[in-house]
Amino acid sequence: MNEEQQQAFEDLIYSYVGKVVCQRMPAKDAVNEPMIRHWAEAIGDNNPAYSDPQWAADSQRGKMIAPPAMMYSWGQEGFPVVAQGRTPDAQSELVERFNENGFFGTLGTNVKQEYFKEVGIGDTVYMEMVVDNISEQKATGRGIGYFFETLATFSDQHGDPIGTQRFRVLKFIPPAEQAAASSSDNDEALEVPTRIASPRGHDNKWWWDACDEGKVLIQRCKNCQTLRHPPRPMCGECQSMEWDSIESTLAGEVLSFTELHHPKIPGYQYPLVCAVIKLAEGTNLVANVVGCEPEAVHIGMQLQGKVEQIDAKTMLPQFYPA
Incomplete structure (x- = not known):
């Protein structure tokens, strides 16, 4: 987007700062032992203050308490949200504004909680939430984007503060979309991205080096001649550690396959x-099947491989219908 479009977009998203995501609402259930037990078991927390009624009764508190980190879980809406979708609110509207302008990528970056008061069995946790802040445009490792932060405030049935939670999200333009946008805006040739470089360690560098020379080698035990x-x-x-290798003819057949769509x-x-x-x-070897439509690939399909240069930096075996 040009400078004028960016200014209009930022005026729009910054108008969401301070908007209420949800009014102060009570959790559907009061603090209770079964939910505390499930939480403690799931995270492996054996603190007797959460799990042993007798120990808790004899302690200085005189009662069982909930783990402070549970405060956000009490107000979760549960299965109906999964089945029917969440009721639109300021946060979902803000996300939609980002999506409409090409910021499809979403990454939760961090959560920060503060605790002010413990809650015990029978207490009711209330939560309210606002869109607290939105950053200026940032260039991140994921792409160009903006961070936005929601602030949830928790209190008990008496209105006493329990704690707060800040949740930070990055909305960004994925690299492929960013490259396309840059190309259309600037009409300049962009460097074509290469595949992720192969990891070359002590035990496999020789294999990749041979691949760079157009050969696929198969390791062979010198003692029993087993290929691996x-x-x-x-x-x-x-268990011999003595080995050499043979060169594959790259004739083969499909044992199993999948077609990748996303991301x-x-x-x-x-x-x-x-x-x-x-x-x-x-x-067996994992590789790409090329030279035909995905619908034509099937288990048992006969293939012939070639080591080819697939980008500016990478040589790899690719397999064609025989």
Whole structure:
């Protein structure tokens, strides 16, 4: 977007700062032992203040309490929200404004809670929430975007403060959309992204180096002649650590496969079919099936592979219908 469009967009989103997401509302259930037990079991917290009524009664408090970090969970709406959708509010409207302007990416970045008072069995937790702040435009590792923060305030049935929770979200333009927008705005050639570089360690660098030279090698135990892939230091059959390799003919067949649709990762061409391929030599290899429509790929399909340069930095075996 140009400068004028950005200013109009920012005027719109900043108008949401201070808007109420939800009025002060009580949780559907009072603080109770079963919910505390489920929480404590799930996170492995054995504090007897949460789980042992007799210990709690004999303590200085004289009663069981709920873990402070539970305060947000008491007011959760549960299954109806999953089944029917959440009632629109200021936060959902703000998210929609971001989406409408290309900021489709969503990432929860951090949660900060403060605790002022403990709650015990029978207390009722109330929550209210506002859109607290929205940052200026930021350039992040995920893409260009804005951080917005909601502030939830918790209190008990007497109105005494229990705590607060700040939840921070990044709304960003995913890199692929950002690149397309930049291209249309500037009409300049952009560098084509490459695939994620292969990790090359002590045990597999030799395999990738051979791939760079246009060959797919299969590791072979010198002692029992067993072939193995992926590369590893020891033979699984006889435990020998002596090995050499043979070159694959790259003839194979599909054992299983999947077509990836989402998320679309920069550097990969779509449609993207990934398959487990049984090579003629007997080992299996994960690679892309190309040269045909995804609908044509099937288990048992005969393939022939080629080591090809798929981007400016990457050589990989790709498999075509035989």
